[in-house]
Amino acid sequence: MNILLWTLAGLLAAMFLAAGIMKLSQPKQKLVTTPNMAWAEDFSPGMLKTIGAAEVLAAAGLILPAALDVVPILVPLAAVGVALLMVGAAATHARRREGQPVVINAVLIAVAVVIAWGRFGPYQLS
Template sequence: MNVVLWILAGVLAAFFLAAGLGKLSQSKEKLGANANMKWTEDFSARTLKLIGTAEVLGALGLILPAVLNIAEILVPLAATGLAVIMVGAIITHGRRKENQPIIINAVILILALVVAIFRFGPNSF
């Protein structure tokens, strides 16, 4: 099970690192030009940077504490934080009646919850 959790954490980390860096490196206008990012119209540029920062920190928190063997409790906490971000994403897309992103967000939410539950419990470090 440990290998499966590492793979899930790696996939989640790669996803959130890419998503977060995209939000940090691009302007609100450029993000909004993407058909899949129309939701950015509902948020200020500062909020988008905050979301991007949280995603990058969450991605790092999924991997670095366990690899460096320092404060491993941060791994399930990071997974929980990323799950909260996905709940927010689902709510945002639901309000905008955007069904396709909700499915993707729900899958990512489930993966983050699996990592959080198992790293808090039976497969902690």
């Protein structure tokens, strides 16, 4: 199970790192024209950068504390943060009546919850 949790955390971290870097490095006008990013119209450029920064920090929090053995309790806390980010994303997509992204958000929430459960519970990092 430990290998599964590491794998899930690695995949989730890679996805959030890529998404966060994209939001931090691209202007709002370019993000809005990117496929599946029309929702960015609803947010200010500053908020998009904030979301991107939160995603990059979540990616780092899913991997670095455990890999460096420095405050490993941050791993499940980062997973909870990812789940909360995805709840917000799902609410945004639902408000815009975008069904497919809501399903993707639900899957990402489930993955984050599994990581949080495993790392808070039976497969804690010491």
